[in-house]
Amino acid sequence: MREIGTVISSDSGPNSTEFWFVLNDNKGVPIRKGQFVQLNTQDGILVARVEDIIKTNRYYQRAESVSEFERSGRSLVEQFPVDRWEYLIAQAYPLCVFSNGIQKQVTFPPSPGNEVYPIEENLLYNILGLDVNSGVNLGKIEFHNIDAKLNITKLFQKHLAILAMSGAGKSYLASILIEELLNKERKQRPSIIVIDPHGEYAGFAQDEKYRTSTKIFNEKSISIATHNLSSSELADLIPEMSGVQERELFHIIKKLKEEKKVYSLEDVITEIENSSINSKTKAPMLSWIYGLNSTGLFGNKDSPSLNELAFPGNLTIFDLSDIVHLKKKQIIVAYFAKKLFEARRYKKIPPFVLFIEEAHQFAPEGEEYESALSRGVIEQIAREGRKFNACLTLITQRPVRLSTTALSQCNTHVIMRVTNPYDLDHIKKSSEGITGSILNSIPGLKVGEAYIVGEAVNYPVLVNVRERKSKASEKGMKLEDEILNFNNKRIDERDLETFM
Numbered sequence: 001m002r003e004i005g006t007v008i009s010s011d012s013g014p015n016s017t018e019f020w021f022v023l024n025d026n027k028g029v030p031i032r033k034g035q036f037v038q039l040n041t042q043d044g045i046l047v048a049r050v051e052d053i054i055k056t057n058r059y060y061q062r063a064e065s066v067s068e069f070e071r072s073g074r075s076l077v078e079q080f081p082v083d084r085w086e087y088l089i090a091q092a093y094p095l096c097v098f099s100n101g102i103q104k105q106v107t108f109p110p111s112p113g114n115e116v117y118p119i120e121e122n123l124l125y126n127i128l129g130l131d132v133n134s135g136v137n138l139g140k141i142e143f144h145n146i147d148a149k150l151n152i153t154k155l156f157q158k159h160l161a162i163l164a165m166s167g168a169g170k171s172y173l174a175s176i177l178i179e180e181l182l183n184k185e186r187k188q189r190p191s192i193i194v195i196d197p198h199g200e201y202a203g204f205a206q207d208e209k210y211r212t213s214t215k216i217f218n219e220k221s222i223s224i225a226t227h228n229l230s231s232s233e234l235a236d237l238i239p240e241m242s243g244v245q246e247r248e249l250f251h252i253i254k255k256l257k258e259e260k261k262v263y264s265l266e267d268v269i270t271e272i273e274n275s276s277i278n279s280k281t282k283a284p285m286l287s288w289i290y291g292l293n294s295t296g297l298f299g300n301k302d303s304p305s306l307n308e309l310a311f312p313g314n315l316t317i318f319d320l321s322d323i324v325h326l327k328k329k330q331i332i333v334a335y336f337a338k339k340l341f342e343a344r345r346y347k348k349i350p351p352f353v354l355f356i357e358e359a360h361q362f363a364p365e366g367e368e369y370e371s372a373l374s375r376g377v378i379e380q381i382a383r384e385g386r387k388f389n390a391c392l393t394l395i396t397q398r399p400v401r402l403s404t405t406a407l408s409q410c411n412t413h414v415i416m417r418v419t420n421p422y423d424l425d426h427i428k429k430s431s432e433g434i435t436g437s438i439l440n441s442i443p444g445l446k447v448g449e450a451y452i453v454g455e456a457v458n459y460p461v462l463v464n465v466r467e468r469k470s471k472a473s474e475k476g477m478k479l480e481d482e483i484l485n486f487n488n489k490r491i492d493e494r495d496l497e498t499f500m
């Protein structure tokens with residue numbers, strides 16, 4: 001392979017944490033910021049990442065000479081071979097040394113004069129810890145034209161967070177992850193469950209290839225079996241309840257469970273009304289349970305059932321787009337996430353990946369418990385899920401508003417464009433291995449560009465997310481398309497009216 005540059009000497013280096021090299025060819029620009037390079041050193045093959053590129057030209061080094069020359073009406077370019085003295089100098093951070101197939105820390109600097117080469121594909125796969133054979137393919141590693149194939153255990157087992165501002169491509173990327181999981185042989189797939197507040201994943205149910213593996217549940221088809229709730233689970237949905245009221249509820253539920261196999265919230269209400277609980281305790285209990293009953297969520301069966309919720313190798317989508325009240329959405333997430341986690345704990349269902357869109361709404365940081373009914377279970381899965389292969393993928397456009405307990409347990413972060421300074425600051429504090437230069441480039445990322453940092457890759461990498469192959473949901477439609485679609489429908493309807 002042809003070398004691209006040569007290590008040079010400077011006041012502070014080369015040292016074991018940084019070095020500089022001058023590029024042999026300053027026209028073709030064979031190198032970019034963020035690219036990986038390799039050098040042969042006495043310790044083995046040293047791998048480094050280009051942190052920055054600087055241009056220098058000694059003709060333009062002294063401000064007074066340049067200014068004096070240009071003022072005199074002459075031009076430096078015309079008088080001297082200025083071009084020939086322009087150099088590109090790259091600043092690089094050593095990452096590791098490879099010797100006899102063993103990857104080691106860099107403890108010794110390269111030497112001035114060492115030649116710098118573009119990195120070999122196999123070496124890059126190796127040092128990034130990619131999974132060539134069975135990894136999920138997110139797209140191409142920027143500058144290297146190799147597939148970003150991430151090992152699914154490393155990516156999901158210790159949870160994943162997708163963080164980016166609105167419109168940066170989070171749901172698109174999540175759809176690609178789902179595609180990749182569904183593309184595996186059924187025996188090798190986890191169960192996939194998606195909490196979809198905007199109906200953005202419905203396309204999977206219309207796609208020829210994925211239709212048979214996809215089930216969608218929406219406001220009409222989701223229900224919670226009242227008789228499956230223990231008294232403490234019911235009490236968890238009414239955080240306003242006092243200790244005394246919880247005790248009374250416990251007795252009511254115990255009595256109902258002894259008397260009937262199946263009962264409804266109306267039965268709970270009747271039982272409370274007929275009980276001897278004093279009226280001050282009773283009245284608020286009744287009003288809260290009326291409140292729960294009015295959500296229309298509670299019935300005599302769980303839908304999805306456990307089998308539908310986590311059918312081996314299937315995708316189950318909770319389309320919550322028709323539900324207005326956040327509390328109702330949180331109750332759904334709280335109930336079904338707990339059911340999933342408990343079932344997985346006792347190995348009744350296969351390992352699962354639970355994707356939660358708008359995760360900051362379901363596990364908000366700093367909110368009172370009353371407005372964060374699903375936070376507890378999400379934090380529990382985040383803390384304990386890895387032991388049971390109960391995996392979370394949290395997706396949010398407001399990382400700063402997401403529970404820090406949950407976010408800090410996500411060992412891989414995919415970061416796309418973010419411009420809000422509070423969110424950037426939060427990402428800086430919560431994403432391990434993110435360098436200053438990566439952080440500075442996050443606001444300038446294009447749609448579909450994503451940094452991956454943490455467990456899934458040994459070093460942070462920039463990925464160009466591939467195009468999706470599955471059908472997109474109509475709910476995520478562009479404004480222009482939606483206007484056209486709506487107006488076309490209206491015109492059709494008018495035609496019909498005229499006709500009739």
Ligand SMILES: Nc1ncnc2c1ncn2[C@@H]1O[C@H](COP(=O)(O)OP(=O)(O)OP(=O)(O)O)[C@@H](O)[C@H]1O
Pocket residue numbers: 164165166167168169170171172173397447448449464465466467468476478
């Ligand atoms: N890798 C990509 N290649 C091509 N188009 C993309 C890519 N990623 C995203 N897009 C397009 O960008 C738009 C926004 O993407 P997406 O809906 O995934 O954003 P988002 O981050 O989920 O936004 P929101 O927070 O509002 O839900 C979509 O129209 C999508 O088709």
Ligand SMILES: [Mg+2]
Pocket residue numbers: 170171172200
């Ligand atoms: Mg989205």
